[in-house]
Amino acid sequence: MTATRSEPARRADERISDAGARDEPGGSELSTPLDLLLSEAGRGPLRRFLPGMSGVRLAAGLARRPGAVVGRAAGLGAELARVQVGRSEVAPHPKDRRFADEAWAKNPFLKRTLQSYLATGQALRGLVADAGLGYGDEQRMGFIVDNLVEALSPTNSPALNPRVLKRTIDTGGGNLLAGGRRFVKDYATAPRVPSMVEPDAFAVGEDIAVTPGSVVLRTEVFELIQYTPQTTKVRSVPLLIVPPTINKYYVIDLAEQRSLVEHLVQAGQQVYCVSWRNPDARHADWGLDTYGQAIIEAMTAAQDIARQEQVALLGICSGGMIASMVMAHLAATGDLDRVAAFSLAVTVLDQHQAGLPSALLSHKGAAASTRASREKGYLDGRALAEIFAWLRPNDLIWNYWVNNYLMGHAPKAFDILYWNADPVRMTAAMHRDFMDLAVRNALTQPGESTMLGSPVDLGTVDVDSYVVAGIADHLCQWESCYRTTQMLGGQSRFVLSTSGHIAAMVNPPGNEKASFQTAETNPADPAEWLAGATKVRGSWWEDYVEWLAARTGPERNRPRRTGSAAYEPVCEAPGTYVHDR
Amino acid sequence: MSTPQSAPESAPDRVRTISVRGITARISVRPGVGPFVNEPPLLLCNGIGVSFEVLQPLVDALDPRRGVVRFDVPGVGGSAPPPTPYPIAALASWVARLMADLGHQRFDVLGLSWGGGLAQQLAVQSWRRVRRVVLVATGTGVLMVPAHPSVLLKMSTPRRHRDPAYAASIAAEIYGGTMRTDPEKGARLLHSVTRSGPRRGYYYQLGAMAGWSSLPFLRLLRQPTLVMGGDDDPIIPAANPRLQARLIPRARLHLYEGGHLDIVTEAETLVPVVEEFLLAPDHDL
Numbered sequence: 001m002t003a004t005r006s007e008p009a010r011r012a013d014e015r016i017s018d019a020g021a022r023d024e025p026g027g028s029e030l031s032t033p034l035d036l037l038l039s040e041a042g043r044g045p046l047r048r049f050l051p052g053m054s055g056v057r058l059a060a061g062l063a064r065r066p067g068a069v070v071g072r073a074a075g076l077g078a079e080l081a082r083v084q085v086g087r088s089e090v091a092p093h094p095k096d097r098r099f100a101d102e103a104w105a106k107n108p109f110l111k112r113t114l115q116s117y118l119a120t121g122q123a124l125r126g127l128v129a130d131a132g133l134g135y136g137d138e139q140r141m142g143f144i145v146d147n148l149v150e151a152l153s154p155t156n157s158p159a160l161n162p163r164v165l166k167r168t169i170d171t172g173g174g175n176l177l178a179g180g181r182r183f184v185k186d187y188a189t190a191p192r193v194p195s196m197v198e199p200d201a202f203a204v205g206e207d208i209a210v211t212p213g214s215v216v217l218r219t220e221v222f223e224l225i226q227y228t229p230q231t232t233k234v235r236s237v238p239l240l241i242v243p244p245t246i247n248k249y250y251v252i253d254l255a256e257q258r259s260l261v262e263h264l265v266q267a268g269q270q271v272y273c274v275s276w277r278n279p280d281a282r283h284a285d286w287g288l289d290t291y292g293q294a295i296i297e298a299m300t301a302a303q304d305i306a307r308q309e310q311v312a313l314l315g316i317c318s319g320g321m322i323a324s325m326v327m328a329h330l331a332a333t334g335d336l337d338r339v340a341a342f343s344l345a346v347t348v349l350d351q352h353q354a355g356l357p358s359a360l361l362s363h364k365g366a367a368a369s370t371r372a373s374r375e376k377g378y379l380d381g382r383a384l385a386e387i388f389a390w391l392r393p394n395d396l397i398w399n400y401w402v403n404n405y406l407m408g409h410a411p412k413a414f415d416i417l418y419w420n421a422d423p424v425r426m427t428a429a430m431h432r433d434f435m436d437l438a439v440r441n442a443l444t445q446p447g448e449s450t451m452l453g454s455p456v457d458l459g460t461v462d463v464d465s466y467v468v469a470g471i472a473d474h475l476c477q478w479e480s481c482y483r484t485t486q487m488l489g490g491q492s493r494f495v496l497s498t499s500g501h502i503a504a505m506v507n508p509p510g511n512e513k514a515s516f517q518t519a520e521t522n523p524a525d526p527a528e529w530l531a532g533a534t535k536v537r538g539s540w541w542e543d544y545v546e547w548l549a550a551r552t553g554p555e556r557n558r559p560r561r562t563g564s565a566a567y568e569p570v571c572e573a574p575g576t577y578v579h580d581r
Numbered sequence: 582m583s584t585p586q587s588a589p590e591s592a593p594d595r596v597r598t599i600s601v602r603g604i605t606a607r608i609s610v611r612p613g614v615g616p617f618v619n620e621p622p623l624l625l626c627n628g629i630g631v632s633f634e635v636l637q638p639l640v641d642a643l644d645p646r647r648g649v650v651r652f653d654v655p656g657v658g659g660s661a662p663p664p665t666p667y668p669i670a671a672l673a674s675w676v677a678r679l680m681a682d683l684g685h686q687r688f689d690v691l692g693l694s695w696g697g698g699l700a701q702q703l704a705v706q707s708w709r710r711v712r713r714v715v716l717v718a719t720g721t722g723v724l725m726v727p728a729h730p731s732v733l734l735k736m737s738t739p740r741r742h743r744d745p746a747y748a749a750s751i752a753a754e755i756y757g758g759t760m761r762t763d764p765e766k767g768a769r770l771l772h773s774v775t776r777s778g779p780r781r782g783y784y785y786q787l788g789a790m791a792g793w794s795s796l797p798f799l800r801l802l803r804q805p806t807l808v809m810g811g812d813d814d815p816i817i818p819a820a821n822p823r824l825q826a827r828l829i830p831r832a833r834l835h836l837y838e839g840g841h842l843d844i845v846t847e848a849e850t851l852v853p854v855v856e857e858f859l860l861a862p863d864h865d866l
Contacts, residue, residue: 185603188664199661200600278659280777281743576596579607580659580776 054137055144061131068130076123083115090115090122098155098398103162110162113154121149150393156401164406175408182404190382193389194400194411197421201413204422205574208415209250211262213271213573216563217301220277221286221294223575224301227261227271229558236553237340238270238306242295242319245430246384248422248578249275251505252316254415258508260541267545269552270559272302272311274319278580279427281377287429288437292326292451299338305564310340312552316505317476318434320347324443324488325451327461332454336463341551342488343466343544346501348476349458350483351441366435373428381423391474416502422581444487462489466547468540470497470504471517479526492522493547495540496533509539516540590614591645598659601679606652607659609633610683611640613648621687621712622648623859624680626696626703628842630739630783632658632776636693638845642852647859650688652679656782669789673702677710689859691715693844694816695786698722701795704802714806715855716825717844718817722794726820736816739783742771757813758840759847766846799828806832807858809851811839833858 062069082088092099092114104114128141154160158168158176167175186195202208213227241261243249252260252273264271274294279286299311315323324344330336373379389396403409411417426434442448446457465488469481478496485492496517497504507514517533536543563569592612598605613620623643625636633651640649654672656662676699680688689712692700697719704714720726727733732755735741741748741755745768752760752767760767806829810822819836826834835854837843844851 185664189662198600199603199605203600204598205595206597278776282745282777571593572595579596579598581598581605581607581661581778 054133054140057133057137058128058131058141061133062127065130065132069127072123072126072130076119079119079123080116083112083119086112088115088119090118092118098153098394098402101162107162110154110160113160117152117154121152124149147390147393150398153398156398156406158406161402161406164402167407171408175406178408179405182408186404190380191385191389193386193397194404195421196396196400197411197414197417199421202415202418204248204250204578208255208418209253209574209578210256211253211259211265211573214562214569215275215571215573215575216305216567216569217298218570218575218577219294219297220283221290222277222298223275223570223577224298225273225275225573225575226302226305226562226569227265227273227573228562229268229270230265231268232558233555234268234270234558235549236270236306236556237308237310237312237551238272238302239264239312239314239548239552240295240299240302241271241273242298242313242315242323243274243276244317244319245276245291245322245424246318246381246426247424248419249273250574250578251416251419251502253574254419254506257510258415258506260505263508263541264545264548267549268555269545269548270302270306272298274298275575275577276424277577278424279378280425284374284377284428286427288322288325288433289452290427291322291430292329295323295326296452301567303338305567306559308553310338310553312341312343312548313339314343314345315347316345317347317501320344321349321434321437321443324349324458324461324484325449325456327463328456328458329451329454331460331462332457336461339463340553341466341548342461342463342490343468343548344481344484345468345505346470346473346476346481347467347484348480349443349487350480351438351443366439370428370432370435373426373431377428379426379428379431381425384426385420385423416506420502458487459489464490464551465492466544467492467494468497468504468544469494470500472498472500473504475501482522482526482529485522486524494518494522494529495543496530497540507539507541509542511539514539516543518543594640594649599679599682601682602675604655604663604675605661606655606679607632608650608652608679608683610651611647611649613646615646617644617646617648620648621689622650622685624676624685624688624690625649625651626676626690626692626699627651627654628693629695629736629786630657630742630777631771632778634658634776635770635845638848639852642848644856647856650680650683650685652676653776653778654782654786656785657778658776660778660782662779662782663785666785666788669698669702669793670706672789673699673706676703677707680710686710687712689713689715691717691855692719693717694719694841695790698790698793698795701799701802702793704804704806705795705798708803711804713859714802714804715809715858716806716822717809718811718814718822718841719825720817720821721796721799721825722790723792724794724796726818726824728816728818732815737787739777739780742777742783745771755815756841757815758811758838758843760840760842761813767842770842770845796828799825800830802829802831804831805858805863807835807855808832809835809837809844809854811837811841811843813839814841816841 079088079090099114103110105111124145128138128145133141158164211227213225215223216226217224241252243252256262261271261273302311313323327339327342330338400411404411437443437449440448443456443458446459447455449456467481467484469478471478482494485494497507498515515535515537517535519529519533523529592614594609594611596607596609598607613622627633627636632653636651643649653660687710690700690703697716700714700716704711735751735755741751748771749764749768752764756767808822808826810817810819812819822834822836826832837851839847
C-alpha cells in the first residue's frame with residue numbers, strides 16, 4: 001500500500017509522526033474520547049493499563065510527600081480496625097447495584113469484606129490525589145487506579161458474591177459451567193470482553209432496520225437507501241442522512257417505534273440514508289476525500305430522484321464531521337445552495353479540551369496507532385469495541401462478567417447493544433485523516449484542512465443548522481458539540497437532549513420522561529447557554545420534524561415509485577452492505 | 582418491496598444475516614417460485630476464501646424460478662469468524678443446521694472446488710436431507726491426484742483475493758481454461774465482487790480440509806450425483822472427477838473443455854448441464 005500513497009497522505013503521516021516527536025508528556029490537551037478510541041484501537045487496550053511515566057511521576061510525587069502517604073496508611077489502618085470490630089460506618093453508594101443484595105449488609109463476614117474493600121479503594125484513590133500530579137498524569141493514574149479498584153470488587157469473585165453463591169447452590173454449579181462456556185466463546189475472538197448481547201438476539205432486516213425502502217444506488221463505498229413514503233403528501237426537498245462510519249447505519253432505524261428514520265418518514269419527509277460498506281484491507285486508501293465524494297454522489301442521487309435542486313443533510317457523529325467538511329467544500333465551490341438545511345447530531349468539530357481524559361491520548365500514541373492500522377490496512381471495529389468497554393468497566397465489563405460468567409445467564413436482548421456489537425472497520429487512510437484532524441484540531445482553523453481540494457472554512461457555511469447533543473454523552477461532550485454553533489456561519493438551533501451518545505439519538509416520542517433543552521440565542525459560553533435554556537417536555541425528534549418541515553419546501557404528492565429511470569432500485573432495504581461483518 | 586400482482590419471473594435474492602449456533606452468517610436466499618415453490622432449493626457451496634457474490638453468474642444462469650441458497654463460510658466474506666479452527670464435519674453439520682433454520686428439510690447441493698469437499702461430506706453425513714449432489718472441479722481431499730506443487734503453493738495463501746495485480750498475474754496458471762486467454766477476468770472475479778474476511782478465515786478453511794478425504798466413503802454416497810470437471814484445470818487434474826464418478830454408485834460424469842472456474846465464467850454453457858441433471862426424473866439417474 002505504501003507505493004500508492006498520495007502526496008497529501010504522506011504529508012499527513014509526517015505531520016502525525018512529527019507531532020509524536022514533539023510530544024510533551026502530559027502536555028497534550030487536544031483529545032476527545034473519540035480520538036482516544038481511534039488511537040487506542042490501533043494498538044490494543046493493554047497499553048492503557050501500563051502507567052509508564054505517569055506511574056514514575058506518581059511514585060516521585062508521593063516520595064516528596066511522605067507525610068501524606070503515612071497519613072493515608074494510618075487512616076486506612078484505623079478504618080480497617082474499625083471494620084474488624086464492626087464499628088465502621090463505611091457503606092456503598094445507595095445506588096450502587098452491585099451491592100444491592102441484603103447479604104452485604106446482614107452477613108457479618110461479607111459486610112466486613114465489603115467495608116475493607118471500600119476503605120482500601122478510597123485510600124488508593126486518595127493517594128493519587130495526594131501526589132500532586134499534573135492534569136494529564138492525574139487523569140491517567142486516576143483511570144488506572146479506578147479500573148484496578150473496580151476489578152477487585154468482591155462482587156466479581158464467585159466465592160464472595162452472595163447472589164452467585166446462592167445460584168451455585170440452586171443449580172449445583174451449573175451456572176459456573178455455563179459461564180465457563182460463555183467465557184471461552186467470548187474470549188476466543190475479538191472483542192475480548194464479555195458479550196453484551198447474544199448473536200441471535202436480533203436479525204437485521206427482520207426485527208431491526210425494518211423501515212421499508214429500496215437501495216437505489218450501490219457504489220464501491222456505500223449503498224443509498226430510499227425509504228418508501230408512508231404519507232400521501234411529502235415534503236418536496238429530500239433529506240439525506242449521513243451516518244457514522246464507525247458503526248452500522250441502523251442505529252437510526254432500530255425496531256419499530258424506536259426508529260428515527262421511521263419517525264421522519266411518517267412525518268412526511270422523503271428520507272434517504274447512506275449505508276457505508278464495511279471496508280477491508282483492499283480499501284486501505286479510502287480517506288476523507290473518498291467519503292466526502294460519496295456524500296456528494298448520494299446528494300446528487302437524492303436530488304435527481306426527487307427532481308429537486310436541493311437536499312437537507314443530517315450528519316451523525318463521525319458522519320457529521322465529514323458532512324461538515326463537504327459543506328465547506330460546497331461553499332468554496334459556490335454550490336452551497338444545494339443544501340436547504342444542515343443538521344448535526346452528537347458531532348464534535350472543535351476538539352480543543354473536548355472533555356474527558358484528554359491525557360489518555362498522546363501524540364506518540366496517535367502516531368503509533370496510525371502506523372499500526374497502515375500495516376494492517378484497516379482499524380478493526382472490534383478493537384474499538386474493546387476500548388470502549390474499558391472506558392466504562394463497571395457498566396460494560398464487570399456487570400456482564402457477573403451476569404454471563406458467574407451467574408451463567410444469557411445477556412438480555414437489547415437492540416442498541418446488538419447494534420453496538422456489529423462494528424465496521426475503518427480504513428487506514430480514514431483513520432490517519434481523522435487522527436490528523438484531531439491532533440491539529442484542524443477544523444477550527446480556516447484552511448487548515450482540505451476536502452476534495454477545497455480549503456475547509458466552516459465559517460463560510462451559512463446554511464441554517466440544527467445541532468443536537470446529549471447531556472450525558474461521554475464520547476462527544478455536549479459542550480464540545482455546542483461549540484459547533486459558534487463555528488458555522490448560519491443560524492444555529494442547539495438542542496440538548498437527555499442521556500448519552502446513543503440514547504440521545506434513539507429518543508422516540510411517547511417516553512414520559514423525555515425532555516430537551518433549547519434557547520433562542522447561542523452565547524459563546526456553553527454554561528451561559530445552559531443557564532438561559534428552557535426545558536421542553538417530549539422528544540427532540542418532534543422538535544426536529546418541525547424545524548425540518550419549515551425548511552424542506554412545500555408538500556407535494558408522494559412519488560409513485562422508488563428510484564427513477566436512472567436509479568433503478570437494486571434491492572430492498574436494508575441492502576447488502578449492512579450485512580457485512 | 583416486491584410487487585405481488587406482477588407474478589415475477591424470479592423472486593429477488595435477499596441478503597440477510599442469521600445466527601446459527603452462535604455464529605453470525607451472511608446468507609443470500611432466493612425463494613423458489615412457480616413450479617419450484619415446493620421443490621428442494623439448491624444450496625451452493627463456494628470455493629475457498631471468496632464470498633457468495635462470486636457465484637452470481639452461476640445463479641443467473643439457473644432457472645430463474647429455482648430456489649437458491651448461498652452463504653459465506655464463517656470467517657469469509659460477511660460471516661463472523663468462528664472461535665476456533667473446525668473440521669469439515671463440523672462445518673457440514675453447521676450448514677445442515679443453517680438449512681433447517683431456513684425451513685428446508687431437504688435440498689440439493691452444488692459444491693465448487695473447496696465447497697465440493699463440503700458437499701461430499703454433507704451428502705454422506707446428512708444423507709436423509711441431501712437429495713442430489715453436484716460436484717464441480719473438486720477432488721477427494723488429501724487422497725487425490727494432486728495439482729502441481731507451484732499451484733498448491735499459490736493456493737496456500739489468500740493473497741490472490743486481496744491483491745488484484747497478483748491475482749491477474751497468476752490466474753492463468755492456477756485456474757486454467759478461459760483464464761489463460763483473459764487473466765484479467767479472474768482478477769475481476771476475485772477482487773471486485775468478493776468481500777474479503779480476515780486472513781484467519783482462509784486458514785481455517787485450509788485447515789478444515791487437512792487430513793480429510795472423501796475417498797473412503799464415496800462408495801457410501803447414495804444420492805444421484807453429477808461430477809463435473811475441466812480438462813484444463815491445474816488445481817484439480819481431470820483424473821479426479823473421473824475417479825469420483827467411478828467410485829460414487831449413482832454418478833454421472835461430465836467433462837468439459839476448460840478450467841477451474843468455468844462454471845462461473847462460462848456459466849451459460851455449463852449450467853444447463855446442471856439444470857438438466859436436477860430436473861431429470863429419479864429413475865433416469
